[in-house]
Amino acid sequence: MRDVAVVAFAQSPSRPEVETTETQMLFPIITEAIEQSGIERRDIGFWVSGSCDYLAGAPFAFVSNLEATGAWPPIPESHVEMDGAWALYEAYTRLQHGDVDTALVFCSGLSSRSDLRETLAVQLDPYYLMPLWPDHISLAALQARAFLDHNGATERDMAEVAARSLRSAKDNPNAQVSGDHTAEELLGADYLVEPLRPHDCPPVSDAAAAVVLAVGDRARAVCSRPAWIRGIDTRTDPHSPGVRDLAVSPSTRLAGEKAGVHSGPVEVAELAAPFTHQELIVREALGLGDDVEINPSGGALAANPIMVSGLIRIGEAFRQINERGRNRVIAHATSGPCLQQNLVCVLEGE
Amino acid sequence: MAERCAVVGIGQTKHAKVREDLSMAGLVREAALRALEDAEMTFADIDAVVVGKAPDPFEGVMMPELYLADALGGAGKPVMRVHTAGSVGGSTAVLATHLVQSGQFERVLTVAFEKQSEGDTTWGLGGGRSGSVGAGGYFAPHIRAYIERSNAPEHIGWMVAVKDRKNALKNPYAHLHMENLTLEMVRDSPMVWEPVRRFESCPTSDGAAAMVLGSERVGDASSTPVAWVHATAVRSELGQFPGRDPVSPRGGHDCAADVYKQAGISDPIRDVDVLECYVPFSWYEPMWMENLGYAVEGTGWKLTEDGETDFGGSIPTNVSGGVLSSNPIGASGMLRFLEAALQVRGMAGEHQVDGARTAVGHAYGGAAQFFAMWVVRDTKP
Numbered sequence: 233m234r235d236v237a238v239v240a241f242a243q244s245p246s247r248p249e250v251e252t253t254e255t256q257m258l259f260p261i262i263t264e265a266i267e268q269s270g271i272e273r274r275d276i277g278f279w280v281s282g283s284c285d286y287l288a289g290a291p292f293a294f295v296s297n298l299e300a301t302g303a304w305p306p307i308p309e310s311h312v313e314m315d316g317a318w319a320l321y322e323a324y325t326r327l328q329h330g331d332v333d334t335a336l337v338f339c340s341g342l343s344s345r346s347d348l349r350e351t352l353a354v355q356l357d358p359y360y361l362m363p364l365w366p367d368h369i370s371l372a373a374l375q376a377r378a379f380l381d382h383n384g385a386t387e388r389d390m391a392e393v394a395a396r397s398l399r400s401a402k403d404n405p406n407a408q409v410s411g412d413h414t415a416e417e418l419l420g421a422d423y424l425v426e427p428l429r430p431h432d433c434p435p436v437s438d439a440a441a442a443v444v445l446a447v448g449d450r451a452r453a454v455c456s457r458p459a460w461i462r463g464i465d466t467r468t469d470p471h472s473p474g475v476r477d478l479a480v481s482p483s484t485r486l487a488g489e490k491a492g493v494h495s496g497p498v499e500v501a502e503l504a505a506p507f508t509h510q511e512l513i514v515r516e517a518l519g520l521g522d523d524v525e526i527n528p529s530g531g532a533l534a535a536n537p538i539m540v541s542g543l544i545r546i547g548e549a550f551r552q553i554n555e556r557g558r559n560r561v562i563a564h565a566t567s568g569p570c571l572q573q574n575l576v577c578v579l580e581g582e
Numbered sequence: 583m584a585e586r587c588a589v590v591g592i593g594q595t596k597h598a599k600v601r602e603d604l605s606m607a608g609l610v611r612e613a614a615l616r617a618l619e620d621a622e623m624t625f626a627d628i629d630a631v632v633v634g635k636a637p638d639p640f641e642g643v644m645m646p647e648l649y650l651a652d653a654l655g656g657a658g659k660p661v662m663r664v665h666t667a668g669s670v671g672g673s674t675a676v677l678a679t680h681l682v683q684s685g686q687f688e689r690v691l692t693v694a695f696e697k698q699s700e701g702d703t704t705w706g707l708g709g710g711r712s713g714s715v716g717a718g719g720y721f722a723p724h725i726r727a728y729i730e731r732s733n734a735p736e737h738i739g740w741m742v743a744v745k746d747r748k749n750a751l752k753n754p755y756a757h758l759h760m761e762n763l764t765l766e767m768v769r770d771s772p773m774v775w776e777p778v779r780r781f782e783s784c785p786t787s788d789g790a791a792a793m794v795l796g797s798e799r800v801g802d803a804s805s806t807p808v809a810w811v812h813a814t815a816v817r818s819e820l821g822q823f824p825g826r827d828p829v830s831p832r833g834g835h836d837c838a839a840d841v842y843k844q845a846g847i848s849d850p851i852r853d854v855d856v857l858e859c860y861v862p863f864s865w866y867e868p869m870w871m872e873n874l875g876y877a878v879e880g881t882g883w884k885l886t887e888d889g890e891t892d893f894g895g896s897i898p899t900n901v902s903g904g905v906l907s908s909n910p911i912g913a914s915g916m917l918r919f920l921e922a923a924l925q926v927r928g929m930a931g932e933h934q935v936d937g938a939r940t941a942v943g944h945a946y947g948g949a950a951q952f953f954a955m956w957v958v959r960d961t962k963p
Contacts, residue, residue: 233685279818285665286644291637291706292667295948298818304826306833306953309818310673313638313645313665322662322677328684329584355644359605362643468661471649486658568648573661 236327237451237458238579240269241547243441246408246535250438254288254340257440258300262338265442269334270454273302276444277332279309282319282339284539286354289345297340308332315339316441316543317504317565317575323445324464333447340440341539348436348538356569357471368569369433373425375478375570376509380427382479383512387427390508391415394431394533397511401530406544408435408535434506434536441543443550452582459553459561459579463491466575471568478570484517487576493518493562496580500525500552501562502545506532510571514564518576524562528552542566542575549579557581584683586962588801589809589923591621591794597757597908600699601788606646607653610695613790613913614654617691621794622805625655628794629687634664634674634694635912636947637707641700654693666816668717668860668947670694671791671915672954675943676814678795679956683811688797694916695790703786703911715775718783718863720949722775724828725865729777731829734868734883736777740768742864743782743906745892750903752932757787757908782864782906789910791917798962809923809941809958813844821949828950830873837953838874841942845957850875850942854957856898856925856935857891858918859944862905867891871899874944893935901925901933915945919956926960 242264244250244257266273279301285293294311301307312319316339323335349367356362379385392415401410418431445451451458467483467490470476488494501524505511511533515526527533529548532541542565549563558581565575593616595601601609610633618624631654633647643649647663650656660681666673671694678692704716728734747763750756763781771781801808817840819833820826838850847853859870871882876897885891891899900906902921905914922941924930930938939961945954 284645285637285639291639291708292948294665295667295821295951298820298951303818303820304823306817306819306831306836308816309952310664310677310816311666313647313663318662322680325677325680325684325686328686329680351644354642355648357649358641358643358646361649466660466662467658468651468656470652470657472652475652483658568645572648572651 234328234330235448235460236324236445237460238443238546238550239446239451239455239458240265240444241550242268243406243544243547244439245406246437246439246537248344248436248438250342254283254293254342254440255296255299258297258338258340261440262300262442265336265444269444271334271444276334276336278323278326278335279307280319280322280337281311282314282316282539284313284341286351287341287343287345287538315539315541315565315567317546318466320443320543320546321464321466321575324461327445327447333450335445336442337445337543338442339540339543341537342438343538344436344438369428370425371473371569372507373428374473376427376507378478379509379513385512387419388415389512390432391418393508393511394418397527397530397533400528401534404529406535407530408437410530410534432508434532437535437537439537439540441540441547443543443547457554457581459550461577462580463578465490468573471572473570481513481517481571481574484514484571484574487574488518491576491578493576493578496560498524498562499558499560500528502527502529502548503564504532504541504545504566506536508533513571546577553579553581585685586798587679587682587811588796589793589958590796590800590804591617591623592920592924593617593620593792594755594917594920595789596755597787597789597910599785599787606641606697607650609697609788610650610693610790611653613792614691614693617792617794623689623794628655628689628691630660630681630690631656632662632664632674632678632690632692634670634916635696636667636670639706640703641697654691666947666952668911669915669945669952669954670947671913671917672919672943672945673816675793675916675919675956676816676954679811679814682795682797688800690795691792692795693790693792694913696910696912697788698786698910699788718775718778721863722778724950725863726777728829728865728869732880732883737765738868738883738886739782739864740765741886742867743768746900746904746906749901749933750907753902756903757785778863784862784905784909787908787910789908789913791913791920793920807927807960809926810962811956812959812963813841813957815840815955817953819951821951829869831950833951834873834946834953837955841955841957851897854897854940854942855938856901856922856941858900858902858921860905860915860918860946861900862909864906867899898935901935915954918945919943923958926958
């Protein structure tokens with residue numbers, strides 16, 4: 233495989249009720265990523281984006297997002313109806329061909345335009361599940377209950393995840409919520425959907441993000457310390473909650489194995505787990521011990537722009553390597569109800 | 583540097599206005615199981631699944647590949663979902679090809695579909711706003727501009743409509759089987775979007791297309807002929823700005839030039855044996871003939887008039903019946919790619935072009951701004 237690295241990352245701050253369109257959010261972010269990379273726009277060899285018509289509330293939402301790329305002359309470009317992390321996976325695949333050396337990945341999501349408890353219900357099996365209108369928080373609550381029963385973990389463990397995430401987010405200007413809270417304090421709140429309290433659930437966020445990838449010496453030429461993608465893999469679990477053991481995440485475990493998480497020590501992991509119990513499930517699936525620093529950005533519990541959260545994790549992993557001198561960082565992305573689909577990316581310094 | 587990739591299995595549904603006998607999962611499974619049977623494989627042999635379809639509001643299911651993962655044997659595997667408007671069936675096949683060519687996987691199942699009867703496509707196209715004019719309403723002015731520019735006679739559009747429907751009679755999977763359609767019947771059909779008449783328009787269809795793509799090793803081991811992928815390309819351009827030519831978009835031209843260069847095609851009309859291109863409205867045949875390099879500007883319609891785009895002509899085009907005969911939107915592009923592969927495998931049955939060895943598949947989407955193409959041959963690159 234060719235060596236591919238992240239050489240630039242930009243994101244808009246995750247905020248609720250952003251009043252601009254996805255395209256307007258993307259304009260400055262794509263430009264910032266390109267300028268940061270030092271690569272000329274016309275030298276980008278491949279473009280690929282991730283977004284979702286249902287969040288934008290219009291079909292072909294990605295079509296107008298093309299405006300933010302400045303697609304003239306015409307560009308080699310693709311779009312996945314998935315989180316930007318999967319768009320990055322397509323770009324990584326494209327860069328293996330050998331004919332192009334750079335790619336720009338971008339994504340956008342407006343989670344706050346609709347009531348997610350309705351919108352995400354439309355993501356479910358349209359014949360047997362969606363007609364019951366199960367909302368995503370209730371489904372997550374079923375999963376949390378299954379996890380607590382299976383694992384022996386407690387609601388306090390979940391509250392500790394929230395407290396740590398909010399504390400870490402204080403240093404991240406792009407995070408949406410942050411603060412100093414103790415687990416005791418958080419446990420004083422009423423249940424939202426038992427066993428989930430508000431702190432166990434993500435905020436509703438809008439954002440856009442972009443990553444520039446480059447190959448081999450091209451990456452070294454444009455970036456002082458590129459984050460090399462040493463492994464990237466995505467796996468899927470069955471959709472129907474009734475045929476899964478919700479307490480575990482086999483697709484995360486498998487993606488982690490295929491990506492080579494355990495072929496070296498992990499210093500930091502950026503996990504896109506939008507619910508507290510999901511972070512614990514993902515940590516277990518990836519075999520991450522207490523020595524691994526989890527989500528120094530605050531993670532998806534501090535900001536959760538759907539379709540963007542995953543790519544932000546890869547961007548944050550890049551920053552850990554590029555700015556903080558870390559050597560080996562894991563990024564994780566998820567999609568679908570109850571962690572149905574997962575992607576794991578292993579990034580390393582030189 | 584890229585690994586070789588072969589089409590080792592092909593399947594499609596019987597396309598129809600309403601496949602009320604099938605759920606969405608049943609629809610994609612019908613195509614996928616046929617492709618697997620052709621490839622002499624089962625879901626267990628597949629390493630990754632790539633799904634494509636046009637906008638989710640068409641069926642009212644957000645990211646339906648999540649739900650379809652179960653029906654497509656996706657558990658434990660990568661499941662990708664592409665959406666590039668009407669070109670999506672092509673772009674989906676391109677990503678699936680790249681997953682093999684990158685050396686990451688040996689066997690990839692790719693499936694594209696649309697079940698238009700689940701919703702209202704014209705409503706979906708406009709997002710329920712502005713009383714959508716539909717795709718025909720959008721493209722009609724471009725077609726009118728082409729006619730003005732090229733001085734093409736009006737009957738060219740009727741000829742394409744009759745040719746593609748006649749070809750569809752040789753394709754058991756085609757949606758429309760219009761026996762005895764004549765130029766007069768097309769001419770006398772209602773004007774829908776001037777200059778596009780009803781019989782010059784594609785139908786709305788339920789349908790799915792599927793292919794199994796394999797590595798060189800998998801292709802070599804196949805007991806049936808395979809199609810080798812010689813080139814893939816995608817291009818996108820802005821939908822609206824001064825200076826853009828929507829009649830012959832530069833993106834389509836660049837995309838074609840890219841695949842021809844990769845495949846060593848210097849004179850397309852001589853070097854290509856069969857073309858499957860995306861013609862949802864009859865006039866797009868002569869328009870693409872020019873845009874894709876089979877005729878010089880202003881003369882594409884003469885190929886149609888002279889019968890060069892029919893069986894026995896210099897560039898048989900849409901011998902499967904094309905989009906004019908079956909239009910499950912998300913699958914329509916993949917059907918073009920798949921029919922091209924079927925031809926070079928010599929497995930197209932009644933609509934086989936004798937001696938087809940090089941075939942081109944083409945799809946476009948959006949405001950004629952997204953393009954995907956591939957070149958397949960019966961021999962290795």
